[in-house]
Amino acid sequence: MRGSQAxxxxxxxxxxxxxxxxxxxxxxxxxxxxxxxxxxxxxxxDANQLLPYQQCVDAFEExxxxxxxxxSQYGFDDYWMKLTAGFVxxxxxxxxxxxxxxxxxxxxxxxxxxLDSLDATAAVDADEFQEGLADLWVGQDxxxxxxxxxxxxxAVFYNETMLSxxxxxxxxxxxxxxxxxxxxxxxxxxxxxxxxxxxxxxxEEEFDPDDVVTYGLASQGSGGTSGQTMWSWxxxxxxxxxxxxxxxxxxxxxxxxxxxESLDWLFGFVDKGYLASYEEVGGDANAQQxxxxxxxxxxxxxxxxxxxxxxxxxxxxxxxxxxxxPTGHPVSMYNGLADSISADTxxxxxxxxxxxxxxxxxxxxxxxxxxxxxPARPASTDRAVEAFAERGIDVSPFTDLVEEQHTMFYPVxxxxxxxxxxxTPAMDEIYIGGRDAETLxxxxxxxxxxxx
Numbered sequence: 133m134r135g136s137q138a139x140x141x142x143x144x145x146x147x148x149x150x151x152x153x154x155x156x157x158x159x160x161x162x163x164x165x166x167x168x169x170x171x172x173x174x175x176x177x178d179a180n181q182l183l184p185y186q187q188c189v190d191a192f193e194e195x196x197x198x199x200x201x202x203x204s205q206y207g208f209d210d211y212w213m214k215l216t217a218g219f220v221x222x223x224x225x226x227x228x229x230x231x232x233x234x235x236x237x238x239x240x241x242x243x244x245x246x247l248d249s250l251d252a253t254a255a256v257d258a259d260e261f262q263e264g265l266a267d268l269w270v271g272q273d274x275x276x277x278x279x280x281x282x283x284x285x286x287a288v289f290y291n292e293t294m295l296s297x298x299x300x301x302x303x304x305x306x307x308x309x310x311x312x313x314x315x316x317x318x319x320x321x322x323x324x325x326x327x328x329x330x331x332x333x334x335x336e337e338e339f340d341p342d343d344v345v346t347y348g349l350a351s352q353g354s355g356g357t358s359g360q361t362m363w364s365w366x367x368x369x370x371x372x373x374x375x376x377x378x379x380x381x382x383x384x385x386x387x388x389x390x391x392x393e394s395l396d397w398l399f400g401f402v403d404k405g406y407l408a409s410y411e412e413v414g415g416d417a418n419a420q421q422x423x424x425x426x427x428x429x430x431x432x433x434x435x436x437x438x439x440x441x442x443x444x445x446x447x448x449x450x451x452x453x454x455x456x457x458p459t460g461h462p463v464s465m466y467n468g469l470a471d472s473i474s475a476d477t478x479x480x481x482x483x484x485x486x487x488x489x490x491x492x493x494x495x496x497x498x499x500x501x502x503x504x505x506x507p508a509r510p511a512s513t514d515r516a517v518e519a520f521a522e523r524g525i526d527v528s529p530f531t532d533l534v535e536e537q538h539t540m541f542y543p544v545x546x547x548x549x550x551x552x553x554x555x556t557p558a559m560d561e562i563y564i565g566g567r568d569a570e571t572l573x574x575x576x577x578x579x580x581x582x583x584x
Contacts, residue, residue, distance in 0.1 A: 170482045173225035174203045174471075177211040180439060184502035188495035192486060199482050219243050222476055226483040227490075230278050230472040232268055232542045233358070237549060238472070239271045245473040246275035250484035253279060253473075256491060261508045262534060264378075265468045268544055272380050278470025279491040280508035282499070284435045285464040285539060286361050287529035290325075292448040294346065294429040298324045298333065305452035310366070312393035318455035319406075322348035325429035326406045334406055341405025349401060350419035350428035351408045354559035357552045358543060361419075361433045364465045366394040369457020374543035381545055383580050386555070387573035395562055395569040402565070410564040423447065434467075435530040436505050442525055453529040464530075466539035468508060506530060547582040554578060 176185060182205045189201045204225070206214060212234070218224035224243070238244045247253035253276075258266035261280045269278030288305065295302070300321065310318040326334030326348035333339060334348060355362030358374075370390040375381020385391065401407035408417070408427070420437065422428035424444040432454065433441070441449045454462035471490050473483045489495055496507040500515035503523065507513055513531065520527045533539055545551070558575055561567035 169198050169200055170479045172199060172201045172227060172477075172479065172483055172486055174201050174486065175211065175215065175225045175228040176203070176205055177208045177229060178436070178505075179205055180436075180504045181499070181502075184499045184504060185490075185495075187498050187502075188490060191494060191498070192489045195489070196482075196485060199485065201486060219474070219476070224474040224476045226477040226479065227471055227473055227486055229281070230470050232467060232544050233548050233552070235269070235277055235470075235472060236271070236544060236546055239273070239275070239277055240546065243475050244277045245475050245477070245480055245483075246271075246277065247279060247473065247484065247487065248276045250473070250480055252481070252484040252488040256488055261491075262468075262510055262513065263537075264466065264541070265470075265508050267379055268468060268541060269470050270379070272546075278472050279487045280468050280470050281490060281496075282436075282505040282507050283466065283468040283513075283534065284506065285466060285530045285533045286365050286432055286434055287454060287464075287533075288430060288432055288452040289423060289437075289441045290430040290450050290452060291423060291426075292450045294325060294426075295450070298429075300324060302450055302452065305450075308452075308455035309457070310369075310397075310455045311458055312370075312397040315397065316455065322401065322406045322430065323404070324348070328405070334404070339405065341403065344405045344408075346426060347408050347422070347428045348406045348430060350422040350431035351410075351413045351417040352419045352431070352433075353413070353415055353417040354399075354410070354556070354563040356559055357548075357555040358465070359559070360465050360467065360542070363395060363398050364540070365432060365454050365463060366398050366457065367391045368463035368465065368540045369454070369459055369461070370394055371459050373540055375545060378541045379544045381543070382583055384543070384545075384551070384576055384583075386579060387576040389570075392569035392572065395559075399563050399565075402563075410560065415560065420444070423449065435527065438520065438525065438527060438530075439504060442523075451526060451529050453532065461536070461538050462533065463538050463540055464533045465542055466534065467542040545583060550582055551579050 186203055189203050193200060215224060215228060262283050265280040265283055269276060271277055308318040310316040323334035326344060327346040328340045329343045329345050352362040358364060367390060372388050372390040374384060376383045402409050419431040419433055420440050423431055424447055454464060456462050471487045473487055477483045493509055496509040496512035497515055500507045500512040501519050503516055503519035506516050517527055517531060554575060558567060562569050
């Protein structure tokens with residue numbers, strides 16, 4: 133597998149710890165009922181995935197008549213508040229969809245069960261998933277804490293009509309490049325797609341950067357610590373990486389000049405008029421809305437957003453690959469969600485059977501055929517590619533990155549919450565224009581001190 137992570141092996145059984153959090157009411161773990169069957173709670177946050185996962189649950193229950201599963205979906209912010217409150221109260225769901233930015237702290241607090249300590253999940257071969265996905269969920273103790281369910285990469289979504297009005301074709305978006313000196317052909321396209329109130333484009337002398345009606349590139353805010361869809365693809369394609377190792381790094385690299393140059397170039401679009409200012413879009417910038425309203429012509433975003441963009445009312449949206457950077461090829465962040473088992477569960481073996489099924493070919497194929505995300509199993513990914521193609525959507529800009537290994541991992545480290553609390557305001561200041569990117573070198577010392 134990619135990366136330096138040690139192989140999975142059985143580890144200690146996890147106990148139950150406490151997490152400091154808001155006390156919010158949450159539904160509890162599965163309990164045995166009178167007919168000797170077991171009820172399990174399974175939570176997820178993506179409404180688009182609720183239907184296919186309900187189909188997975190139905191198939192699981194048919195094959196496991198002694199287990200009944202109650203599936204619940206919450207909005208992203210509510211999801212994490214309810215989950216944290218559940219951990220505090222001892223009423224967390226038996227199984228839940230987990231995120232790489234969250235699970236290290238859960239492991240540290242003994243809130244998750246090691247999948248290698250349970251029969252059904254221990255029997256799953258991690259090599260059956262897309263390369264590297266299982267590595268992301270192996271803790272520093274060697275335990276396995278998440279069953280991969282999907283993966284995501286980043287590509288370019290664009291308004292086909294605006295592209296045509298600019299005198300460009302989809303072919304013009306192929307094989308673009310960028311560099312921090314002059315922006316390359318990608319910046320030329322962004323400039324061409326930018327239009328002021330008088331109809332002048334960003335590559336024309338008459339263009340007014342202070343009176344823009346359509347930005348060439350949509351804003352997603354500063355992108356925060358990870359910059360997953362906003363800026364990570366720029367820095368990554370210079371050869372920069374978040375930490376000193378792929379997974380569980382002990383040192384961050386926010387002091388690297390390649391990162392600083394990438395941020396200066398991208399957020400320099402604000403002064404050029406190609407990107408909306410922080411003051412205009414605020415901290416909760418929504419690129420999908422900007423593309424749908426005509427405020428922006430193009431954006432970089434994740435594969436989990438394919439349906440959100442391609443179903444925009446009245447907008448024909450195309451998908452193109454990321455531009456190549458100074459390394460000579462594009463680089464996307466490679467992230468993946470997984471299902472974890474709460475240490476709170478009263479029925480760990482039944483929960484493990486559910487998690488193993490959710491990661492199985494049967495369930496992954498159901499998700500792939502639904503064309504909502506890209507499943508974690510390669511054969512199921514192929515089914516998703518075919519299902520999207522039947523709707524006229526070419527998702528190869530997302531899948532090619534994985535096949536060609538033009539990816540970098542989401543930063544998986546201890547103390548990510550504290551690091552994020554420090555770094556996100558700094559990134560916001562860089563976007564606003566009140567901080568130089570080079571000052572991240574000073575913050576990097578504080579970040580690394582958190583990991584000591």
